Amino acid sequence: MSTSFRLAMTGAVAAALATTLLPPATAAEARQASGTIDLGEQLQPIDGFGVSQAFQRAAVMNGLQGLTPENQQEVVDLLFSQENGAGLSILRMGIGSSSDEVYDHMKSIQPTDPGGPDAEPQYVWDGYDGGQVWLAKEAQSYGVERFYADAWSAPGYMKTNGSDANGGSLCGLPGASCDSGDWRQAYADYLVQYVRFYAEEGIDITDLGFTNEPDWVASYASMEVTPEQAADMVKVLGPTIEESEFGDLNLVCCDSFGWEEQRAYSEAIEADPEAAGYVDVHTGHEYASAARSPLPTDKPVWMSEWNPDGDAWTEGWDDGTGYDGMSIAEDIHATLSEANANAYVYWLGASIGQTRAFIQMDGADYRVSSRLWAMAAYSRFIRPDAVRVGAESGSDGVSVTAFRNADGSTVVEILNTGNATVNQTFDLAGGDVAGTGSVYLTDATHAVERTGDAALADGELSVNLPGRSLTTVVLD
Structure with a gap:
C-alpha cells in the first residue's frame, strides 16, 4: 500500500509532590x-512496534538516491534508538518476487523458472536484498531481535497468471491448477531458503509469512489467496519449517488488507486443527477496516501494516488532515486497547515524495513528521515482553x-x-x-x-x- 510513518509522542505529567516544567492549570482552565x-x-503481552522498508526504501536509506552517510545514520537512529528516536523493535522485510530490480521492485532470489516445481532450484543471492540486509544489521546493532519476512507474491512462473503482479494464484492451491504443475512445496522451500540466506548474513528471521493482502489485487507484486487456500498452504509451509534447521521460526498469516477482512482467514485456520497448529501469529492491516475488535484466535495478533490515506507530506501534530501525529497516536491506542493487538507495525518508516511515512528522504536531506513522535511515545518505552x-x-x-x-x-x-x-x-x-x-x-x-x-x-x-x-x- 502507500508509504507511511510510525510516530510516537509523549505528554507531560505533573504528579503529586513532584516538580513539573508545565505551568499549573487554573480551575477555570x-x-x-x-x-x-x-x-x-x-x-495481552506486547511483542513490539515496528516498520517496513520494503520496495527498496531501505536502499534509499542507504544512499540510493543521495542521502548522505551522516544523514543515513541519523535516519536509522531516529527509527531505532531508544535514547533519541522511536526505539522500534520489529523490522518487517519484503520477500521479493520480481525478475528485475528496477526501483520500487523487490527482486526474487530465484528470478527465472528453474524448469518446473520439481527441478533443482536455481537461487541467486546478492547479500543486499534491496538494502534490507544492511538495514537489518543496523537494526540489530540497536538491539532489534524481531525480524518479520513476508512475501507479497510468489514469482510469476509459480502462478496462474504468469506474473508476480496483478493478482493470480499460486499453482497447486485448491482451485488453482496450472500446466506447469503444483508449486506449493517449491514455494515453501523458496521461502525457507530466503530465511537461510539471512541466517548466513548473521540475521535470524523470527517470523515468516507467505502472503500479503491476499484479498487485494494490485498492479505491483500481489497474489490472490482465499481463506481456504491459506489454510491449505499453511499445511505445506508448516511442515517445511519444522523439518528445516529453523524449527523455532514463527509461521505468520495472512496480512489481509483490512482487520475485519482478516477475520475470515483466522476463522478458516482455526477451523482446521492441523493448520491452526502451525500458525503462530495472525496478522491484519487497517486499510479496508480498522483494528477495533479482537481476532478470533488465542494466538498473538499483529496489526502488521497501515498508513492513513493522503496526498501530501505533512509534519504537523494536530492539523486536521487525518494523517497527523495525533491521528497516529489515536490509532495506536485503539489498536492496543480495543483489538488487543500484540504488536503494531506501521508501513514505511522512511520514504520519498508525498509520503505518509515517519520520515521523508529528499536527495541528500531528510525531514521528520510528528507521526514519528506519536509512535516513539509508545515504542520507546513499551518494550518487547511488556504486558x-x-x-x-x-x-x-x-x-x-x-x-x-x-x-x-x-x-x-x-x-x-x-x-x-x-x-x-x-x-x-x-x-x-x-x-x-x-x-x-x-x-x-x-x-x-x-x-x-x-x-x-x-x-x-x-x-x-x-x-x-x-x-x-x-x-x-
Whole structure:
C-alpha cells in the first residue's frame, strides 16, 4: 500500500509532590477526572512496534538516491534508538518476487523458472536484498531481535497468471491448477531458503509469512489467496519449517488488507486443527477496516501494516488532515486497547515524495513528521515482553493504556483528545509502584520531550494533561 510513518509522542505529567516544567492549570482552565490503573489485571503481552522498508526504501536509506552517510545514520537512529528516536523493535522485510530490480521492485532470489516445481532450484543471492540486509544489521546493532519476512507474491512462473503482479494464484492451491504443475512445496522451500540466506548474513528471521493482502489485487507484486487456500498452504509451509534447521521460526498469516477482512482467514485456520497448529501469529492491516475488535484466535495478533490515506507530506501534530501525529497516536491506542493487538507495525518508516511515512528522504536531506513522535511515545518505552494492564480514565475525553515491562517499570500512555487541560488522577491498584518516574509530552510543540518528574502519593498518581496531547509517564 502507500508509504507511511510510525510516530510516537509523549505528554507531560505533573504528579503529586513532584516538580513539573508545565505551568499549573487554573480551575477555570482545567476540569477534573479520576480513573484507575490495575496492575493486577493482566491483558495481552506486547511483542513490539515496528516498520517496513520494503520496495527498496531501505536502499534509499542507504544512499540510493543521495542521502548522505551522516544523514543515513541519523535516519536509522531516529527509527531505532531508544535514547533519541522511536526505539522500534520489529523490522518487517519484503520477500521479493520480481525478475528485475528496477526501483520500487523487490527482486526474487530465484528470478527465472528453474524448469518446473520439481527441478533443482536455481537461487541467486546478492547479500543486499534491496538494502534490507544492511538495514537489518543496523537494526540489530540497536538491539532489534524481531525480524518479520513476508512475501507479497510468489514469482510469476509459480502462478496462474504468469506474473508476480496483478493478482493470480499460486499453482497447486485448491482451485488453482496450472500446466506447469503444483508449486506449493517449491514455494515453501523458496521461502525457507530466503530465511537461510539471512541466517548466513548473521540475521535470524523470527517470523515468516507467505502472503500479503491476499484479498487485494494490485498492479505491483500481489497474489490472490482465499481463506481456504491459506489454510491449505499453511499445511505445506508448516511442515517445511519444522523439518528445516529453523524449527523455532514463527509461521505468520495472512496480512489481509483490512482487520475485519482478516477475520475470515483466522476463522478458516482455526477451523482446521492441523493448520491452526502451525500458525503462530495472525496478522491484519487497517486499510479496508480498522483494528477495533479482537481476532478470533488465542494466538498473538499483529496489526502488521497501515498508513492513513493522503496526498501530501505533512509534519504537523494536530492539523486536521487525518494523517497527523495525533491521528497516529489515536490509532495506536485503539489498536492496543480495543483489538488487543500484540504488536503494531506501521508501513514505511522512511520514504520519498508525498509520503505518509515517519520520515521523508529528499536527495541528500531528510525531514521528520510528528507521526514519528506519536509512535516513539509508545515504542520507546513499551518494550518487547511488556504486558498491558487494566486502565480506565473515568473521562470521555481522556484515553489511557498502561503497561508493565519485564524489568518492572510501568508505562502509562494518556491521550487528551479535548482542547481543555485535564487534571487527571489515577488510583493505582494490584501491584507495587513506588518512588518517582519521568514525564514526557508530545503535542504541537513537544516531541517526546521530558517535562518533569512524577511521584506517587498514597497510591495515587496525579497528571496534568494539556489539550490535544499525548502524555507518557514512566514509573521505574
